[in-house]
Amino acid sequence: MTSSDAFGSSWSDLERPPLNAPSLRRALVRPGSVWTSLDVVAATGSTHTDLVGRVREGSAKEGAVLVAESQSAGRGRLDRAWSAPPRSGLFFSVVLRPTGVPPARWGWLPLLAGVATATAVARAGGVDTGLKWPNDLLLTVDGEERKAGGILAERVDDHVVLGVGLNVTLRADELPVPTAGSLALAGAVGTDRDPLLRAVLRSLGDRYERWRSAAGDPSASGLQEAYAAGCVTLGRSVRAQLPGDRSLVGEAVAVDGDGRLVLATGDGVQEPVGAGDIVHLRNA
Template sequence: MSHDVRTDELKRALVAPFGPYAALEVVPSTGSTNADLIAAAARDAPDRSVLIAGEQTAGRGRRSREWVSPPSSGVYLSVLLRPAEVPAARLGGLALVAGVALVRAARDAAGVDAVLKWPNDLLAGPDRAKCAGVLSEAVPGGAGVVVGIGLNVERSPVEIPPGPGGLPATSLAECGAVTTDRTTIAGAVLAAFAQLEAAWREAGGDLEASGVLAGYRDACGTLGQRVRVELPDGTDRTGVAADVDAGGALVIKAEDGTESVVSAGDVVHLRAR
């Protein structure tokens, strides 16, 4: 069975001594690339290990949602990172690093108009439908972080349920991508991620000092929008998304001018009244 991803080509471009990653493996199918790398971390897998799957049978997104990952339709990958020089409190910034990498790959490699919905959903095309998501998970025992990316490249052969607020799914192909070659797309995502992650790590995880925050603000389609944020406790906040702060949290300005800071939740972009 063809993986549809040319492993040797990616290794030549991305794995040491010629590239930034320590190891890269491509498998035809697995339950979850994140789960596999978390398990591999316990077996001393090295910093900057990459796992790519042709399909996931138990892919997952934020807040324990299913991530539909049919065969030969997307790029499903995870990266194990062990940034010992970054304080634990700053590790959440990796989700923003991954979001900026996704936007750059979609725009530069696929030629697709794309932006981010806070914190790291990739919205693409004129209708701003969901094209990709990021799930960052800590390795038990403080032994690292696994960052997972699911990117829809081809139109899904199975129905994908809409996201929060009824947000529909899309793919790079449906948005007029100049290429849907999954080796090219995966390579672009991993190259952009490596560049951004290296700057973030060198800055001790400081999103602002590394330049990641400026890149994120530039790529974030949520800023300036009227939004409803559905919080994990079941409540919500409504207002204008005014900023993303130095910790990656979303600043919401209510109609009465008061501001609140949200560090986790589902954003729904509301139509202007």
């Protein structure tokens, strides 16, 4: 892996300049900050896989941030591949160690990351950003909701590695699938990745500190309310593709205290869904 502090040929695409690693470190790795280190590499397989390995080796501590300009084996939820042209998005992972928070509440971390990222993107990019349960970031492109980002969480002993992928400047002909989107395609007023990354990490750090200070209580920390306010899945008829090739159709009526999506089915039963793929069918 090569550091992007001095990128050389990466300036060949002037519309997609490299991230400024020293500037990012000065802004984010400061006394009192959650973030304790920040590295930017030109290319890797997956920042998530790299940090998981470092945590297991004991060489990465809480607050470590690893950013890649390009990933060859990026991963999304449900082991899906995540690919994008170099320097066209934000691809990074962080290490958190939620001491003082009962492990039963750690399942809120990917939802927390979704709220923090959506909030930052809406403010810094100037575009409406919604969350599809549990943590897909949706933007409106040509009148349609498109997935522009996602979050992956993995527990490693007493740490959690969170991975974030966000499409920033992808053009229509570069989208991995027709249903994908990017900030540029959504008409964002700002697509400079440096301020976007600063905004996302600051938002994530602030939200994490509030959650951890409340011992992970999603209500007391304001996380559950914030998530419900930004979750565009609520109020819709959805189909949940559940483990074991089972599916469930109903109206998404709430997100419960464990972060599960509660579906009201046609037979009057409310059933919580904790894992699975959600398909939006229509507005309720």
